[in-house]
Amino acid sequence: MLTALAWRNIWRQPVRSILSLFGLAFSSLLLVFMLSFQFGIYDTMKVGALGLLDGFGQFQPVGYDDDPDISRLLPNWQNLVEATNLEGIDAATPRASSFAIMASGDISFGAAIIGVDPVTEPRVSTLASTIIEGRYLQEGDEATIVMGEGLVRNLGLTLGDNVTMLGTGNDGAVAADVLELVGIFSTGISGLDRQITQMPLARFQDTFNLGDNVNVVALRGADFGAVVKAAPELAQMAAKEGAVYLRWDELQPEVKQMITLDLSTAMLTYGVMIIVVVFILLNTLYMSVLERTREFGGLMAIGMRPTQIGAMVWLELIFLSFLGAGIGIAIGAGITLWVQAVGIEFPGMDEVFRQWGISGRVYPDLSLLSAFAGPGVIVISIVILGLIPYRRILGLEPVTAMGAA
């Protein structure tokens, strides 16, 4: 009875109800799209920033993250490569790295030199896809090297030139080699393009006296979330071999901080929007309660309990909020799915995006969280604050209510 009455009461003032529904639906729609858009950007940032070089997760020797010394070797790394047997982990690649002086003629610059497996590395890192001149490392390569365009420019090199590398080996002895520049990459991140070089792992191990040891094993999966989900199992695997597993947020804490900061700012904006919408709606309902005080008095007179009248009004609010939020979620999800399929271009933002490994086109990511979190908060707030008119109704006396204007 209360349900039917509450539903009909909503449509007593159709224009007012439709305006309330419109406000509620529009704010829900905005929240769904904006949250999905943000989550989409965050995912793209994570995949872009981590996929370029680090991988979505890494096995490392204990303490290597704080002190990445070549002498910190990953025990039984061949066993850790077996992580690809886990669900969600599609590729694993071993790496060894150090710092070295790169010299060409009279010019020399310090850079990071990473020994990589030319076959498995491109399955984990997208660096190979940023080659702008020449080629990436290949199976069978020996004394070859790929460099970022910034370092190539600084050293005054061209493809096919030889580079002298001078570093310190695992045993403390001098590690020196002459390598042929076979490829130049451009990641768009100037720091990387000035400081990163890669050479075949086998040659690196020889040059730096590593035997068949490596420093890290980097992982990747087709789905970022699947790798995140596998973190506990990967950590167990690492612990079994006396190593550690570093999640994405440990590999790139600045990405996580950036996301947290951006999300906090956005939450503030969403919070203000939700408060405004909730109070506008509540104000509308409260006005409607005041207008109907006389009617409530009549209902009390014929034997309806104040709690029943309060419940009826509360139900009106619940119907209105669920309906408005439902419409907003449906339209918002539809728009988001469409944009998710085609993406959005942000002309002029390429430079900013490139720093985070993002291309110029971004895609929202609709999920249960992004679809229901914002509208859910609105609905819950309205339902809770709806107790204000409910309490007012409980305090009504039939005679004074019937005498209300």
Place this chain on the structure above:
Amino acid sequence: MQHKGNEMKAIVSCKGITKVFGKGELAVHALRGIDLDIMEGDFATLAGPSGSGKTTLLNMIGALDHPTEGEVSVDGQSLSGMSKSALSDLRLEKVGFIFQAYNLVPVLSARENVEFVLRLAKVPAAERRSRADAALAEVGLKGMENRRPSALSGGQQQRVAIARALVGRPRIVLADEPTANLDSKTTAELVALMYRLNQESGITFLMGTHDPRVMAHSKRHIEMEDGKIISDTRS
């Protein structure tokens, strides 16, 4: 309680009812020590000039308001100290109201308005419908069951209100100026209707009114002035 001289039972008993609105110098004494019994089967009118206390007394009897002093009993049940919910239940079970402004629920049809009281009383659905239709037929609204109040005339709305007041089989029907908004013809019809219901079904009516056409039908006429009963006569 038995009324002197006959076997009728008092449906309503008021003892020393006083009602004061406001405090101090602004205090208004709306009722001043009212003693009144309304007997089963009464068709009584409560008359008097504006401000004489008619509506206040009806509100006390209908458990809509509390007296400042004194005690009201309805069907032998004292209203003193009852909670809001208990008073709601008492109104639902024992009292039917007819208001000057009808007070129908605008979003419900005539049938649903009448059924509403039965729903509150948790009467089963099938019985609800048949009783509501019977009550509407009784007040001459057969065929208009599905109309909403906005599609009914003032007189028809008041008939719905009467059906709603009667359908719960209350011990007493209280009517406050029930004909004030109606034309002469409709007033005459409604008074005749209420009188017939009183005569045929023995339903007790107490009506606050200025209307001489209503008073003309009453079997008991109570006159009030300045919050006191100045006469109580039977015809």
